[in-house]
Amino acid sequence: MQKIIIDTDPGIDDALAILLALAAKDELEVIALTTVNGNVGIDKVTKNALKILEIAGKNVIPVYKGNAKPLMRKSGHCEEYHGDDGLGNLGFGDCCRGDCQKEYAVDFLVRKVKAETGEITLVAIGPLTNVAEAVQRDSEFAQSVKELIIMGGAEYEGNMSPHAEFNFWTDPEAAKIVFSAGFKKVTMVGLEATSYAFLSPALRELLYLINTPVSRFIYEITRVYADGNWNMKRELGCRLCDVLTIVYLLNRDVVKTVDAFVDIETQGLCDGASVVYRTKRYPDKKKNCEIAVKADAKGFFEIFFGYLFPEYLNIVKELLNGKEEV
Template structure:
């Protein structure tokens, strides 16, 4: 059982990651959601956290509000694939969960101190809050079991040729986290998330499954799919953050390697995660693991089976058809 704090900027794929994590209580205990500015502003992100937890009937999970902007920069706006509100501009009944009084950083520092070596951090947005906790408490990194994050890229970015959004949005925060001395960091970057591509047929199956969660995912991914078509002429959409939940449920979905990662905070490569595989760069000492391959069929099988078990066989047949060699 992994006791997890989810640090999120919901975000369409954030919502799907939270749904998947919540569907596996035998593997993941969600201790709290903390929100951060990223895919949308902090107020939208926090309201979206309430909405997501309400839809999956997990109003028992506390929500803590995090930072409204990067550590050392003003918010850098970029063309959003998530709609004006972060959840595809879909009209839903907004959740009314009561926001916790502590800030995200105050909560994380306290929870880590009270549960030394037990808690896993699951950041699926910019790393601003976690860097803030590191700066707040010199023992914070030592008190955390591990971090499994979505961010970075070894070979190709999405905000520049080399930089991925979460690290690009707050590169100083990412740098602090990777240099803080956490016991274990697992970086799930664009090199593998690009392989987690939901096809139109899979999206249609979500519609036909017809549960509140499946229909909500179908709705919010409309703007996501349009964005991928307009930018890349690809039919479907990438499920970036969802891979972190999947890995925490079943680590066999990803192949990982030892690496030294450093974050560039200036110049034309600002936000880039420079990955040194330590089997090649033998002079570098490992500070994390980097995911480099994805078992696509296992991932999507897990995605459907955990959330919609009655449709397991239908989903397996569709996945086999969509990803046949």
């Protein structure tokens, strides 16, 4: 059983990542969700986190509200992909009945990680503001975390600029602090790998036909995500970027990684870019993480549907194999 804390800014793919982690109850113990400004503002993402837990029937899991803005700059959001409310403009967060904890998210992270040194994996699927502040707050925090898995960055091509991915672009100073903090084990799951976690129209339609509260929730919130992807790129479907971090926890073989040294640019034309030095090519650079470079798309969706909707796994396999009749 892996103990995890998910630091998140829900966000459509964040929601799916959380639902998958909760469904994998025999492998993952979700201790808490900590929220951070990102896809939308802090109040909205916190309400969304509470609503996701409510939909999953996991209200007992605590939610801690974190940073409302980046460490050193103004906020930047991503409503064109996630909607004004972060969950597809469907009003899910507005009808949330839960409440977050009174303790500040960073205080909780520092306290909990120190109390269970070497036991907690931190899954950061939003901007790294909370994690960076925890590093600044406690010099022992980084070494006390068992493992840090980050959805963020890109080795080659960004999605907010030619070089920068959204989470790092939102708070590059925080990302720079995190990558230089000395965590024992860091995995950066960037855009190269998440391109394989692409929800096709056929698989999305299957979610509608499964017709459970969770499947219909996923189907509905991914509508604006798919629409945004079509409007921006003329692609049918959408990436489930953050979900790949949870899939990686459940089966490391699904994601191929290589050793690297990563630094973050904080100014100029490449502001927010993750500068990746693969240590095999640059042996003078000391490894500070592993970067995900590829993912097994079939393995990804077999895990996603296998945990959330196991009775439909055979149909999913048929669709992934390209068969029209199932």
